[in-house]
Amino acid sequence: AYKGETLDLTEQEMLYYAQLPEEEKRKIRDYLKASSAPDDRYDRFKPTLESQVRGSLRYWKQRLGEEATEYYPLHDPGVDDPALVSIVDELQEDSSILYEDMKRIGKHDLPKVTNILKHLSRKLATMISRRYKQSKKAVKLDLRRSIKANVRYGGIIFKLQYKQKRVQKPRILLFCDVSGSMSRYAAFVIQFIYGLSAVVKNIESFIFAEELEYVSSFFNERHSFEDTMVRLIGKSRTWGKGTNMGNALSALREKYPLLLTSDTVVIILSDTKTLDIDYAEEELTKLKRSVKDIIWLNTLPQSEWDNLASVQKYKRLSKMYECYTLAHLEKVIRKQFL
Numbered sequence: 001a002y003k004g005e006t007l008d009l010t011e012q013e014m015l016y017y018a019q020l021p022e023e024e025k026r027k028i029r030d031y032l033k034a035s036s037a038p039d040d041r042y043d044r045f046k047p048t049l050e051s052q053v054r055g056s057l058r059y060w061k062q063r064l065g066e067e068a069t070e071y072y073p074l075h076d077p078g079v080d081d082p083a084l085v086s087i088v089d090e091l092q093e094d095s096s097i098l099y100e101d102m103k104r105i106g107k108h109d110l111p112k113v114t115n116i117l118k119h120l121s122r123k124l125a126t127m128i129s130r131r132y133k134q135s136k137k138a139v140k141l142d143l144r145r146s147i148k149a150n151v152r153y154g155g156i157i158f159k160l161q162y163k164q165k166r167v168q169k170p171r172i173l174l175f176c177d178v179s180g181s182m183s184r185y186a187a188f189v190i191q192f193i194y195g196l197s198a199v200v201k202n203i204e205s206f207i208f209a210e211e212l213e214y215v216s217s218f219f220n221e222r223h224s225f226e227d228t229m230v231r232l233i234g235k236s237r238t239w240g241k242g243t244n245m246g247n248a249l250s251a252l253r254e255k256y257p258l259l260l261t262s263d264t265v266v267i268i269l270s271d272t273k274t275l276d277i278d279y280a281e282e283e284l285t286k287l288k289r290s291v292k293d294i295i296w297l298n299t300l301p302q303s304e305w306d307n308l309a310s311v312q313k314y315k316r317l318s319k320m321y322e323c324y325t326l327a328h329l330e331k332v333i334r335k336q337f338l
Helices: 011-019 022-034 039-064 082-091 095-099 107-135 143-149 183-194 216-220 225-235 245-255 277-290 302-307 309-317 326-337
Strands: 171-177 203-208 212-214 264-269 293-298 319-322
Touching (some): 011 095, 095 107, 107 183, 107 326, 171 183, 171 245, 183 203, 183 225, 183 264, 183 326, 203 216, 203 245, 212 245, 245 277, 277 309, 293 309, 293 326, 302 309, 309 319, 319 326
Parallel strands (some): 171 203, 171 264, 264 293, 293 319
Antiparallel strands (some): 203 212
């Protein structure tokens, strides 16, 4: 950003910026801070500044190599998302972290990501809460029920009855793949979903790799999210191992049937890669019959989906979304619950 305004860069340029070495990002930020122009010449100076930044990005694109730094664009650019923009402006953070592949986010950036996730989830929770409150308002007069309710008063209408369309708060069941390739994504997604707990009271969480583990109890205790995740990972028997989704889905259905209701929205986080994809498809079909909806957060870029039989099988049974950045995550959850 320059003087509080987002530079007019393409999404692809934003994504290349996210790939730059940290030292080069710092140089660009320092250059923007050092650059200034009187307010009356700002509109003429801003395009020049943008051109210089683009030139730097083109240089690094060539130096890093086109193939090594290939990115997959968001279908709906997050930079135009008011919720994301307001959070970044409020925190004065580098917005490129929103478009970084979550598995590539370094340890030095984890405090920044934790801060962003907290604010994103709080803002989204507020938006969801307002929707529920508005849905409780009377929206249409129910004439038949009004007449019936006022028979005792000799036909004089004392009490009006209304038709109300209320938005039901979802019951969320998280089903997160924590195998070796997925564990970093799972930690971010769990943190984001639990940030919504102020308005979504019924959140049940499971992790799986070779087997299924129920982990909701870890989050019922009053510890920081970071301490909770350390304890969870330390006690887990399955975190970081291979993936057998079919076994995990079977265990979910057989051991926890009371959690699988017509009000339950299941959120699956997985790249779809598992042993015995046909068995997993069979169990996913059974799960679909028991719940309201299945939302699948796929951490693989959508451009790779056509080449994977597992994706083709599972996306027929769920609402599958590309989700490997924080921007993807916020957008998918908001789209589903607002």
